[in-house]
Amino acid sequence: xxxxTKRIIFIILGAILAALALEFFxxxxxxxxxxxxxxxxxxxxxxxxxxGIFLFLLNLPFFLFGYKQIxxxxxxxxxxxxxxxxxxxxxxHHFEPFTKDLLLSAVFGGMLLGVGIGLVLRYGGSxxxxxxxxxxxxxxxxxxxxxxxxxxxxxxxxxxGFVFGWESAMYSLIAYFIAFKVxxxxxxxxxxxxxxxxxxxxxxxxxDALMNRLGRGVTYLKGEGAYTGDDKQVIFCxxxxxxxxxxxxxxxxxxxxxxxxIGHIYDVRGGRFKKKDIH
Numbered sequence: 163x164x165x166x167t168k169r170i171i172f173i174i175l176g177a178i179l180a181a182l183a184l185e186f187f188x189x190x191x192x193x194x195x196x197x198x199x200x201x202x203x204x205x206x207x208x209x210x211x212x213x214g215i216f217l218f219l220l221n222l223p224f225f226l227f228g229y230k231q232i233x234x235x236x237x238x239x240x241x242x243x244x245x246x247x248x249x250x251x252x253x254x255h256h257f258e259p260f261t262k263d264l265l266l267s268a269v270f271g272g273m274l275l276g277v278g279i280g281l282v283l284r285y286g287g288s289x290x291x292x293x294x295x296x297x298x299x300x301x302x303x304x305x306x307x308x309x310x311x312x313x314x315x316x317x318x319x320x321x322x323g324f325v326f327g328w329e330s331a332m333y334s335l336i337a338y339f340i341a342f343k344v345x346x347x348x349x350x351x352x353x354x355x356x357x358x359x360x361x362x363x364x365x366x367x368x369x370d371a372l373m374n375r376l377g378r379g380v381t382y383l384k385g386e387g388a389y390t391g392d393d394k395q396v397i398f399c400x401x402x403x404x405x406x407x408x409x410x411x412x413x414x415x416x417x418x419x420x421x422x423x424i425g426h427i428y429d430v431r432g433g434r435f436k437k438k439d440i441h
Contacts (some may be wrong), residue, residue: 172284173239173246173281173282173286174243176281177242177246177282178246179281180247180274181254181278182274182278184199186271187266187268187271189255191264193264193268193271193330193337194319194326194337195334195337196292196315197311197314201318212255215248217251218245224288225240225241227294228288235286264330267333272337279341279348281348283349284349292311295314319335322334355401356427358423358424359421360397360398360399360420361385361396361397362397366395368417372412375408378399381397381398381399382398383395410422
């Protein structure tokens with residue numbers, strides 16, 4: 163129950179922040195975002211109708227797709243987020259924008275929009291159906307989700323040039339890029355967690371050094387070289403972006419020939435991820 167309440171609160175908060183970004187920064191200055199949000203802004207401008215109507219109606223088909231493809235929890239979270247998002251833009255539309263400066267609007271609007279969308283995504287919903295479509299299209303096209311979203315957004319942001327002028331389109335690109343990066347930060351957190359895999363003949367020494375010098379717990383896994391058939395000991399641990407350089411230094415000092423793989427991960431739960439004190 164507590165988990166569900168927390169999810170609802172943060173989805174509502176994220177949707178409100180996204181609505182504030184549109185109505186206080188982006189829309190009054192003819193700066194748009196990508197995806198369904200961008201299409202909604204363009205269509206709202208062309209037909210001179212409230213933005214909230216199109217945000218809800220254009221996302222509705224993707225809500226139904228999401229229900230079938232991803233699940234009930236995602237669909238209901240998305241419906242809640244999109245509803246609050248749509249109502250929020252309608253309510254905030256009556257207020258004066260914070261600034262008329264295009265650059266400030268793109269930067270701060272993009273940041274606020276990124277935080278809002280990122281919160282909704284982090285807690286299991288969505289404010290834009292573009293990625294849902296991309297997931298479905300990847301089954302029929304030789305393209306990744308990211309490539310399909312990028313192609314769609316290039317077309318949408320390019321369309322803004324014909325509707326609002328090319329200067330607005332360029333500022334829209336700035337807002338989109340900032341929102342894109344802030345979404346990642348909001349989902350991952352400022353520390354940007356990394357997963358680390360190390361294969362070395364000095365696995366025990368490296369593992370001890372990571373625990374004692376970096377303060378991170380490690381797990382030893384047993385592996386086998388496919389080519390040689392030799393037994394290999396694999397070290398797995400979790401670290402943050404700020405610890406990455408020190409981790410590489412430790413591994414290099416103890417075994418310059420060690421295999422090291424570092425990957426981005428979005429969430430870590432359970433286990434003993436919390437860093438212990440180093441004395």
